[in-house]
Amino acid sequence: MAEKPSDLWRRQLTEEAAGLAAGTLTPEHAFATQLFPDSLVVATDETLDSFEAGIRALSTPSDDEILAEVERVVLALNAVNEAHDGVGYETGERELLCEYIDATLTENGVDVTALAERNGMDRYEITDEWREW
Template identity: 60%
Template structure:
């Protein structure tokens, strides 16, 4: 499976905390812990774990509908997480990481995402767009 965006965010929090403790970063410049509260990290991890289970359950040659169903479910759940965090959970960089994670997870499961998107009349990076609100 691809590296979860939440792992990247937790690493950023830890790096900033270490820099503050070492005196190389002003505490007022440490934004990660505030930007990625534990409630957001936990909720996002729960959604990504469910997506990983969905992807693992796809058989050898799943239909486009099966794959897109997994994508739809993860995107709708991420919408709910974003809504629960005042519509501010995922900014541009976070959105890009989440979309790249979805793509990479599908590729790791043997899905040809480019071909899937083409069959749907979409660009590769548009497979989340019809459901995504974040």
């Protein structure tokens, strides 16, 4: 199963808290709590859970159905990002989110390369039409 970026962020938050508690990390070098507030992590996690469920619910999906799910998750992630003043997802987070979408599709039997080609795009462009983050 593809690892959700929100799971990675939770680990980083836990490691940061442990470092602060142990004194091996100073507050001025702690960045995870600023980058990944709980509201961002929870909203991202819920959005990705919904995407997983939506993809799994498709029995023999058409390209249109798959791309509708991709659009839905991207628009929902846009809303999460906007709720965090447009800075919730920086470059690293964007890449992780796109990789997660790709991996989730692949794990559910979608040939992402073929899907993209049939729809006149590159594999790594399937979120571009809707993505604002």
